[in-house]
Amino acid sequence: MKRTITVRMMKKQENRAGYMFVFPWLFGLIVLGIFPILMSFYISFTNYDMISPMEWIGFENYRILFTNDSLFWKSLGNTVYHVAIAVPLSIFVGLALAFLLNNKVKGMSVYRTLFYLPNVVSVVAMTLLWMWLFQPNFGLVNAILDPLYDLFNIEPLGWYLDQDLSKITLILMGLWTSGGSMVIYLAQMQDIPTTLYESAEIDGAGWWAKTFHITLPLMTPSIYFNFIMGLIGGFQVFTMAYIMTNGGPSRSSYYYAYYLFDKMMADNAMGMASAMAWILLVIVLIVTVIALKLNKFVFYMGEDS
Amino acid sequence: MKKLLAALIVAVAAFAAIACDNESTDRITIDFWHMAPVGTAAYTPTKAIITAFNESQDTYFVKGTGFSFWDYWDKINIAISSRTAPDLGLSTLDDSVSRAEAGVLYNISDFLDADPDGLELDEFYDAALDFATYQNDLYALPFTATVRVLYYNLDMFEEVGLTVADVPTTWSELYDVAKQLDIVDGDGEIQRLGFDPSYGNATYHGWLWEAGLDFFDENLDPTLNTQAHIDVLQWMKDFNAEFTRNQLVAFGDANTLLGINPFAGERVAMMVETDGLYEIIQNANADFTFGVTTIPVPDDNGVRVNWGSGFSIELYDNGDNDTASKAGAWEFLKYMMSYDVQKEMSEVNGWIMAHKRAMSDLATETGDPILARLLVEVEYARDKVYVPYAPSWHGNDWQPYYNNFLSGEMTATEALAAARANYIQKQENYDATH
Missing domain, CATH: 3.40.190.10 (Periplasmic binding protein-like II)
Structure with a gap:
């Protein structure tokens, strides 16, 4: 008997194949992701210290963090400062690089690769390198700035060893990886139809007019994407401070994720650390939801306005 | 097949x-x-x-x-x-x-x-x-x-006319000997330091123990609020008070740059370190003569003790x-x-x-x-006491205040008061959850 394959059966087969393909990812998400996430939510209501059995303490961890933990607010403040400066600055630098590298100059692909290269370097290696560059007494940065210090008769900057400059130093260091976002900007920049520029030129538009009325508006999707990702990543800043400053001096670079890590590793307070993780999630969620409101300013080419 | x-x-x-x-x-x-x-x-x-x-x-x-x-x-x-x-x-x-x-x-x-x-x-x-x-x-x-001792470089001792008999046993002797071993070049850069109480494995709590004091009382409540505590911390900083902060920082940074223990690198004449330094010196095939001895104690009622x-x-x-x-x-x-x-x-x-x-x-x-x-x-x-509410009391919890004091951002009194307040807050929070 000849078997008839219906559309419904084909759909079922396709679904089965689809599920099989996503199974490894789903398995990872459920077993390695969802369970620990839910568990950490439960742990945040306990006094779990990794060794003793956990006891339910209700909202005590949350109450303590909000009302009787000065380092919680200090670390949150440091993190907000980092996000507020690092995110717009990295967008600006990424865009500037994309503009620079969107030229038909000989060997451009080499330049592009060079600017992207820091993204494939280990953060630890990069941080150690920058530590030496910013080293106040022997570092290259101060050596270069030395004539300026002499000119204005000022003391050399202490960079990451100065509590007023430590966060800025880490932000400047982080800009080194702007090549990552630059690639995205560049891709979108090259996707802009040249006909738009040609008609603008016919209308007498110069570089500024073309940039502000064509390039930047059409790049808002990638700017927006990098903005959202930067916000989320910015709230999790940790590695550079951990390696370079140990959160200092005077806790000036003690970020939220660093304090969370210390709560877990130094104080063995897994319950408190989990509560911090959930508070961070809520903060990031709120900030992201607010940021999503900016979507109305994003121009998606080809969409009806 | x-x-x-x-x-x-x-x-x-x-x-x-x-x-x-x-x-x-x-x-x-x-x-x-x-x-x-x-x-x-x-x-x-x-x-x-x-x-x-x-x-x-x-x-x-x-x-x-x-x-x-x-x-x-x-x-x-x-x-x-x-x-x-x-x-x-x-x-x-x-x-x-x-x-x-x-x-x-x-x-x-x-x-x-x-x-x-x-x-x-x-x-x-x-x-x-x-x-x-x-x-x-x-x-x-x-x-x-693990044991902590005073390492001393005998070659440097001999260079300034000192012998094993001059190895210090008290804080005042330590100061007198150390000052003879300091070397500063014409640009004001420290070339060699006799001793610094904050170098190596010398810790504030170690010096406190020698003075018969501690961070915590028998109930594990933080102390740190006595004049004696302030005096010990101040002594640590005043030891090299004739040098500016910049001189000391530059010297310390140069040690870091070398990537070698300052004593093993022959940049410090005396240093408190663990027994591990002995192995480092041996592995580095160092060719200087050195010895180890008891960490000098306060002149009056000093307690012979080391963090082990x-x-x-x-x-x-x-x-x-x-x-x-x-x-x-x-x-x-x-x-x-x-x-x-x-x-x-x-x-x-x-x-x-x-x-x-x-x-x-x-x-x-x-x-x-x-x-x-x-x-x-x-x-x-x-050994250091285990404090459940602050397991890292000597590290994470203390170091920021200690560094603030050493860098001059806080006085000894302020640093100790702030550290104590932090311990008390941690204790309150621990008690509230246990």
Whole structure:
């Protein structure tokens, strides 16, 4: 008997194949992701210290963090400062690089690769390198700035060893990886139809007019994407401070994720650390939801306005 | 094709047979975690020690697993927490009581009651055993003993006309000798520092102990608010007060740049360090003459004491009531704490082991005067107290205030008051959740 394959059966087969393909990812998400996430939510209501059995303490961890933990607010403040400066600055630098590298100059692909290269370097290696560059007494940065210090008769900057400059130093260091976002900007920049520029030129538009009325508006999707990702990543800043400053001096670079890590590793307070993780999630969620409101300013080419 | 498949199956089977050591199949397997992973110099000798035990009897098979020092603590803590800890492992002695309290360690006193000759407890320091004692029962054993001493560079001493007889014993002598050893060049750059109380492994709590003070009282409430506490902290900073902060920072940075211990790099004439520095100097084939001695004490009523942290060896109770493994772990523990093995472990790792006689015999046999002197100081070593609400009280919790004081951003009074307030807040929060 000849078997008839219906559309419904084909759909079922396709679904089965689809599920099989996503199974490894789903398995990872459920077993390695969802369970620990839910568990950490439960742990945040306990006094779990990794060794003793956990006891339910209700909202005590949350109450303590909000009302009787000065380092919680200090670390949150440091993190907000980092996000507020690092995110717009990295967008600006990424865009500037994309503009620079969107030229038909000989060997451009080499330049592009060079600017992207820091993204494939280990953060630890990069941080150690920058530590030496910013080293106040022997570092290259101060050596270069030395004539300026002499000119204005000022003391050399202490960079990451100065509590007023430590966060800025880490932000400047982080800009080194702007090549990552630059690639995205560049891709979108090259996707802009040249006909738009040609008609603008016919209308007498110069570089500024073309940039502000064509390039930047059409790049808002990638700017927006990098903005959202930067916000989320910015709230999790940790590695550079951990390696370079140990959160200092005077806790000036003690970020939220660093304090969370210390709560877990130094104080063995897994319950408190989990509560911090959930508070961070809520903060990031709120900030992201607010940021999503900016979507109305994003121009998606080809969409009806 | 069939032949090829058969050959493959035979090869895999043979590989599996080799991988699963035949010795372990009919024996009770005992898991032991240590800090000599594959690739380290101590791996092969540690494996040899374990193999010797396995060959000495045919009831138990010890499976040793080595982790690097840096990974070890996370692994063991998570394993204990998930009740998948090895039968036996190393940990830190100062907080073994917390694990005993949590019920994750077997009571060693129970084993000793059943097997009184199993261990020579007299061979271990009482102070170390006290740290492993919870509710009058022993829950861990001191495995190693770290000691802190004053290292002095005799060549530098001779250069300024000093001899061994001039090695300082009090804080004022330390100051007088150190000042003779300082060298500053024409640009005001420090070329050599006689001594600095904040260098190496010299700690504020170590100096406090010498002055008969501490961070916490017997109830583990933070102290730090007395004039005596302020004076000790101020003394640490004033020791090199003739130098500017910039001079000291530049000197310290240059040490970091060199990437070598300042004493081993012959940039500091005297320094408080652990016994580990002796190994570093030996490995670096340093060609200067040096000695070690008791850390100088305050001129009046000084207490001879040094911070002597050490590893413990513990039997983990995973709640599975596995009596066979428990008995095997005890047998292996006795073996590891025996005279011969302790001596061998010291030779292998360069550690000072907890067994007094094994170590003193080793020092005699090798004729090593430095080791002999280090062993004398072990007797005066004291571990730091475990504070449940601030396990890292000497590190994370104290360092920011200490650094603020050293950098001049806070006075001694302000730094101590702020640190104390932080401890009190942590104590309140801990009490509220426990």
